[in-house]
Amino acid sequence: MATKLGRVFTVFTIVLYAVTGVLTVWSIVETIRNRPAGKALLAAAALLLLLLIVQLVLSIATFGSAHDVDPLLYFGYVITAILVIGLAGFWAFAELSRWGPGVLAAAGLTVVVMIERLDQIWQ
Amino acid sequence: MKRRSRFGGAGAASANDAHAEETRTSTPYSAMHTGPGRALTAVYGVFALSATARAGYQLIREFDVAPIAYSLSALAAVIYILATICLVIGNRVAHRIALTACGIEFLGVIVVGILSHTHPEDFAKPSVWSNFGSGYGFIPLVLPLIGLWWLVHVGRRAAKG
Numbered sequence: 001m002a003t004k005l006g007r008v009f010t011v012f013t014i015v016l017y018a019v020t021g022v023l024t025v026w027s028i029v030e031t032i033r034n035r036p037a038g039k040a041l042l043a044a045a046a047l048l049l050l051l052l053i054v055q056l057v058l059s060i061a062t063f064g065s066a067h068d069v070d071p072l073l074y075f076g077y078v079i080t081a082i083l084v085i086g087l088a089g090f091w092a093f094a095e096l097s098r099w100g101p102g103v104l105a106a107a108g109l110t111v112v113v114m115i116e117r118l119d120q121i122w123q
Numbered sequence: 124m125k126r127r128s129r130f131g132g133a134g135a136a137s138a139n140d141a142h143a144e145e146t147r148t149s150t151p152y153s154a155m156h157t158g159p160g161r162a163l164t165a166v167y168g169v170f171a172l173s174a175t176a177r178a179g180y181q182l183i184r185e186f187d188v189a190p191i192a193y194s195l196s197a198l199a200a201v202i203y204i205l206a207t208i209c210l211v212i213g214n215r216v217a218h219r220i221a222l223t224a225c226g227i228e229f230l231g232v233i234v235v236g237i238l239s240h241t242h243p244e245d246f247a248k249p250s251v252w253s254n255f256g257s258g259y260g261f262i263p264l265v266l267p268l269i270g271l272w273w274l275v276h277v278g279r280r281a282a283k284g
Contacts, residue, residue, distance in 0.1 A: 070184065072180055072183065072184060073180055073184070076176050076177075076179070076180050077176075079176075080172060080173055080176040083172060084169055084172060084173070087168070087172075088165065088169075091165065095161060097158070097161070099158070099159070099161035099162050099165075100161075102161065102162040102165070103161060103162060103165035106162060106165050106166050106169055107165070107169060110169050110173065114173075
């Protein structure tokens with residue numbers, strides 16, 4: 001995977017880590033500060049959701065170039081990550097207490113692990 | 124439950140919000156999913172989702188490799204789903220069922236944790252509960268304890284009226 005495509009994937013994975021990391025830390029801070037999720041935090045969750053969907057599309061488009069990757073395993077993870085962030089984002093929107101960001105923090109931590117697993121599976 | 128509109132006056136929502144919410148709800152068991160119960164419900168939801176996804180994959184693709192471990196994965200997924208649904212429903216019956224689910228979960232993680240050391244051949248492949256949940260940052264071990272503590276707390280408050 002030392003190709004141009006491989007590098008695009010590496011950069012994209014780093015971006016995913018960064019956005020998820022920022023979202024998680026920010027959510028924890030907001031939970032501690034005892035605030036509900038504001039517009040900016042919800043926008044960050046929406047951005048992550050968008051990036052995960054881009055990841056899904058990218059990996060469908062380039063799936064042929066990956067060897068020995070089980071599609072059920074890989075896409076199972078991508079789709080679960082999309083569901084987790086989507087549902088947590090909706091919950092944080094509906095929730096008007098500190099636990100809105102709390103839910104987002106829990107989801108963010110899960111997605112960090114899932115991105116790592118995705119990267120491992122793809123290699 | 125009727126909610127205020129999000130961005131109209133939502134800025135003031137803070138420390139008192141959780142308490143305000145509790146007094147607004149109709150039964151004391153609604154506390155199962157309010158305040159800190161929200162975070163608990165969310166974590167259970169995440170576990171229900173990811174355990175189901177993983178167990179589904181294991182059952183479809185490699186059930187023959189470690190049938191015992193994978194059956195237990197499926198069982199764990201079902202119990203997480205059950206606990207999540209009960210936390211969301213939040214009434215007296217759901218409280219009972221959730222207590223039982225958390226109890227089974229804790230027992231499961233202990234028994235499977237011990238078995239995965241004494242009978243490693245049956246647990247060649249990881250399940251959520253093997254090695255006391257070490258593959259999941261020991262969350263499967265801690266989660267039922269937090270769940271039980273919270274449910275007992277809610278139950279005591281409900282009993283007081």
